[in-house]
Amino acid sequence: MRSEREVNLAIDKYVNLITRICFLFLKNEADTQDVLPSVFLKYLKHDKPFESEEHEKARFIRVSINACKDILKKFFPLAYRIFR
Structure with a gap:
């Protein structure tokens, strides 16, 4: 688990x-704000060191995209399957 300083x-x-x-x-500010804590919570729980800053940034991008896709799947399951 990462330190509070690292997360901040x-x-x-x-x-x-x-x-x-x-x-x-998501095209929605409220949903966007809902995703942010989950992304940083995953970072907090990820205890392995990153190879570089680029690796860390890439991980944040991928986790963010996956979190958004999870929300879209939850609210629009049929449309998500058709248009992905």
Whole structure:
């Protein structure tokens, strides 16, 4: 589990990127704000070190996209299957 300091640094560094990605997928500010805590919670629980900053950023991007897809699957299961 990561320290509070590490998580706070990651939040400061990636919150804007994650917000933009999620808004592009979800087209809704409320849903975007709902995804943010889950992304950072996964970062908090991920205890393996990253190879580089680029690896860490790529992980944030992938986790964010997957979290958005999970929300879309939950609310639009048929449409998601047809248009993915």
